[in-house]
Amino acid sequence: MSNTHFEQIELTDSPHTASEDARVADYFALLKPRVMSLVVFTGLAGLALAPGEINPFIGFVALLCIAVGAGASGALNMWYDADIDAKMERTRTRPIPTGRVAPAEALNLGVTLSLGAVAVMALAVNYTSALLLAVTIGFYLFIYTMWLKRRSPQNIVIGGAAGAFPPMIGWAAVTGSVSLESIVLFLIIFMWTPPHFWALALYRSGDYEKVGVPMLPVVAGQAETGKQIFIYSLILAPIALLPAFMGFASLLYGGIAGVLTAAFLIFAWQVWRSVATAEGPQDRLTAQAEKHARKLFFYSILYLMLLFAALLAEGVFDLRAITGW
Amino acid sequence: MPLSDLHQRKRAKNVTVAGILLALIVLFFVITIIKLSGSPAAAGL
Numbered sequence: 001m002s003n004t005h006f007e008q009i010e011l012t013d014s015p016h017t018a019s020e021d022a023r024v025a026d027y028f029a030l031l032k033p034r035v036m037s038l039v040v041f042t043g044l045a046g047l048a049l050a051p052g053e054i055n056p057f058i059g060f061v062a063l064l065c066i067a068v069g070a071g072a073s074g075a076l077n078m079w080y081d082a083d084i085d086a087k088m089e090r091t092r093t094r095p096i097p098t099g100r101v102a103p104a105e106a107l108n109l110g111v112t113l114s115l116g117a118v119a120v121m122a123l124a125v126n127y128t129s130a131l132l133l134a135v136t137i138g139f140y141l142f143i144y145t146m147w148l149k150r151r152s153p154q155n156i157v158i159g160g161a162a163g164a165f166p167p168m169i170g171w172a173a174v175t176g177s178v179s180l181e182s183i184v185l186f187l188i189i190f191m192w193t194p195p196h197f198w199a200l201a202l203y204r205s206g207d208y209e210k211v212g213v214p215m216l217p218v219v220a221g222q223a224e225t226g227k228q229i230f231i232y233s234l235i236l237a238p239i240a241l242l243p244a245f246m247g248f249a250s251l252l253y254g255g256i257a258g259v260l261t262a263a264f265l266i267f268a269w270q271v272w273r274s275v276a277t278a279e280g281p282q283d284r285l286t287a288q289a290e291k292h293a294r295k296l297f298f299y300s301i302l303y304l305m306l307l308f309a310a311l312l313a314e315g316v317f318d319l320r321a322i323t324g325w
Numbered sequence: 326m327p328l329s330d331l332h333q334r335k336r337a338k339n340v341t342v343a344g345i346l347l348a349l350i351v352l353f354f355v356i357t358i359i360k361l362s363g364s365p366a367a368a369g370l
Contacts, residue, residue: 020331057359
């Protein structure tokens with residue numbers, strides 16, 4: 001934490017005027033609702049797949065806590081990163097950089113929601129899921145946002161663990177424990193995160209370079225990033241199929257995951273080839289490479305949604321019994 | 326008399342906070358009822 005960081009935040013820190021300008025939608029935006037929806041969805045899949053029973057309302061409370069915890073992490077991330085968000089094209093219209101919400105308000109909101117979500121999870125669901133939720137929030141704020149993001153090109157590789165915990169939390173909400181199956185669900189998201197974020201970072205590398213965030217394309221160049229995207233996609237492929245091979249998902253899931261992952265590999269390969277064979281300066285992405293990077297980024301979101309939708313269907317309809325696997 | 330933009334914003338925030346508090350009351354009430362019902366599945370154990 002540098003002094004400069006807080007000096008830059010203080011420039012926009014005027015609680016009285018900011019809170020008057022703020023609308024309810026601005027506070028909601030602090031919670032990163034799009035990220036929240038993906039987190040809730042993967043958490044729901046973990047909850048549905050886990051063996052055992054949970055009262056539907058307690059299950060709903062568990063998901064609510066996961067959603068609120070994810071939102072709190074988003075608010076704390078926006079509080080800490082307000083200085084660089086103000087300079088980046090993608091994030092400059094967020095509530096804090098525009099001055100609609102004061103940093104102190106975002107911090108208060110984030111801390112309150114974090115404590116509330118963990119406390120309710122502990123009291124209403126179980127201590128294991130509450131502990132995992134607390135670790136997730138802490139990991140995202142302290143390990144990713146404060147420590148790694150501005151220091152290491154491996155920021156999103158390690159920091160990606162925070163986004164991978166929700167299905168494990170959902171699983172723990174039902175079983176009260178962490179098992180090999182829930183670790184596999186964790187690993188799917190963990191291995192999916194680097195190709196997903198690096199695809200974005202490829203065509204947004206100028207933004208990250210401007211604010212000194214050492215994303216892989218900024219530090220190692222496009223060609224190396226393309227290679228790493230493909231390597232991580234290759235590692236992801238067998239892990240995405242593991243639920244079927246381990247028997248907690250059916251062959252139908254295996255087939256769906258196989259097709260989806262094959263497409264993922266093709267798109268990742270296209271990104272690698274387009275950046276590796278590109279001519280001209282390495283700091284600028286060719287139109288072809290940008291097209292492939294955008295395609296991979298948007299497909300990666302669809303991929304994770306569909307993969308976890310298939311897992312959710314497995315849990316809800318017990319497809320293993322129907323398909324005899 | 327129409328409310329000013331500032332008042333409208335403040336009112337929307339107050340109504341939202343009231344709604345959240347009400348939802349929390351209902352949430353804790355239902356959780357308590359479920360926990361008191363005592364079955365392991367209902368208690369999430």
